[in-house]
Amino acid sequence: MTVATTRSELKRKGATTSQARPASTGLYWPWALPGLIAFTVVVVVAFLWNVYLSFTSWKQGLGTPKWIGLDNYIKLFQDDTFWQSFLHSVVFIVSMAVVPTGLGLIIASALFDYIAPRFGNGSSAAVRAAFFLPQIIPIAVAGLLWSWMLSSQQGTFNVTMVQWGWFPSVDQAPNWLGNAGLAMLSVNVVLIWIQIGYTVTIFMSGLARADQSVHEAAAIDGASWFQRFRMITINQLAPEISVVLLTTTVAALKVFAPVYVMTQGGPGTATNVPAYFSYFNFIQTGKVGYGAAISTVLALLLIVFAIFLLRMQTRQGENR
Numbered sequence: 001m002t003v004a005t006t007r008s009e010l011k012r013k014g015a016t017t018s019q020a021r022p023a024s025t026g027l028y029w030p031w032a033l034p035g036l037i038a039f040t041v042v043v044v045v046a047f048l049w050n051v052y053l054s055f056t057s058w059k060q061g062l063g064t065p066k067w068i069g070l071d072n073y074i075k076l077f078q079d080d081t082f083w084q085s086f087l088h089s090v091v092f093i094v095s096m097a098v099v100p101t102g103l104g105l106i107i108a109s110a111l112f113d114y115i116a117p118r119f120g121n122g123s124s125a126a127v128r129a130a131f132f133l134p135q136i137i138p139i140a141v142a143g144l145l146w147s148w149m150l151s152s153q154q155g156t157f158n159v160t161m162v163q164w165g166w167f168p169s170v171d172q173a174p175n176w177l178g179n180a181g182l183a184m185l186s187v188n189v190v191l192i193w194i195q196i197g198y199t200v201t202i203f204m205s206g207l208a209r210a211d212q213s214v215h216e217a218a219a220i221d222g223a224s225w226f227q228r229f230r231m232i233t234i235n236q237l238a239p240e241i242s243v244v245l246l247t248t249t250v251a252a253l254k255v256f257a258p259v260y261v262m263t264q265g266g267p268g269t270a271t272n273v274p275a276y277f278s279y280f281n282f283i284q285t286g287k288v289g290y291g292a293a294i295s296t297v298l299a300l301l302l303i304v305f306a307i308f309l310l311r312m313q314t315r316q317g318e319n320r
Contacts, residue, residue: 047299053292060286072293082294085272088184089253092273095188096195096252101244103192104199105237107131109229111200112207113215128204132197139194143261146190150176150262180270183263187271190258195251199244206240207233242313246306253302274298 054072056065076082116124134142149156158173167173176186210233218228234241256275259265265272265280274294282291 050292050299051296053289054296056289056292058288061288065289068289072289073297075290076293076297081269081272082274082277084269085274085277088271088273089255091184091188092191092255093249093252095191096255097245097248099192100195100199100248101241103196104203104244105234105241106229107196108200108203108207109233112204113225128197128200131200134194135197135201139257140261142194143190143258146186146258147177147262150186152176152178177263178267180267183267183270187258187262190262191252191255194258195248199248202240202244203237206237210236239313242309246309246313249309250302250306253305254298 053065055067055069057068057071058065111124111127115127137145148154152158152173152175153170155176157176158167158170161167161173162170174182177183214232214236215228218232223231254275255273256279259271259273259276260279263271265276275298278291278294278298280291281287281294
């Protein structure tokens with residue numbers, strides 16, 4: 001009787017609550033409509049137009065696009081430069097997603113566990129702000145600054161190394177952006193420098209909401225900092241790690257500005273990426289249809305990858 005009575009009371013309370021809840025009046029639509037219109041025009045319509053152009057031949061964007069069917073895609077998947085650009089994107093995933101995530105976890109944990117308790121939250125915040133500074137600087141500006149510093153003739157690095165006696169002249173110093181191997185390395189280092197502040201900030205926020213009593217109990221039981229970091233911190237920051245990996249991987253796949261400013265895909269095609277390859281065909285060679293095919297494939301890849309990571313994140317949340 002008691003259980004039945006309790007259930008009936010809960011049902012009555014639920015019914016009362018649902019009856020008391022005001023019905024949706026639909027007044028949110030006027031507020032959402034401007035954003036939906038802007039999204040439709042800027043994203044949806046532009047994407048559909050790009051998809052249409054990928055099935056056409058349109059030289060320099062002049063005249064009328066000529067329908068050629070799948071010719072651009074057939075040519076694209078047979079183009080070694082296209083596949084090389086995607087291989088470079090995989091390398092950039094390491095420098096923009098994998099390395100910053102790993103370093104960000106270690107730096108954020110060190111700031112939270114050592115710097116803040118010993119030197120105060122102000123010192124920790126100052127160090128975090130220093131790491132985050134590259135995120136504030138526009139990427140094109142950051143790329144331009146690094147291009148000046150890495151210049152083979154007047155760059156800060158080569159001039160300094162000559163002054164220190166490491167090289168007799170700048171002509172014999174490394175050509176950071178003119179050598180294929182060094183150019184790829186230089187761009188990767190710059191991308192790590194840009195991304196690491198983002199990961200540190202996200203992980204610091206995650207540590208602030210994590211339950212610290214688990215760490216304290218583990219420390220009392222004799223667990224070292226590394227053991228606590230490996231077994232507790234990483235598990236507590238799993239949601240943040242998923243978000244960081246998703247956003248940074250997407251950013252790596254569509255990276256453009258640093259490559260354009262620093263190397264323009266060169267020397268040769270040593271640092272070429274799909275976004276720059278699409279731009280090169282769109283603007284510099286006037287192959288609008290071919291450039292549209294490249295950007296369409298890239299967009300579809302980004303959508304599929306984002307859905308995959310989001311589903312993985314959802315499954316992890318359900319298993320918790």
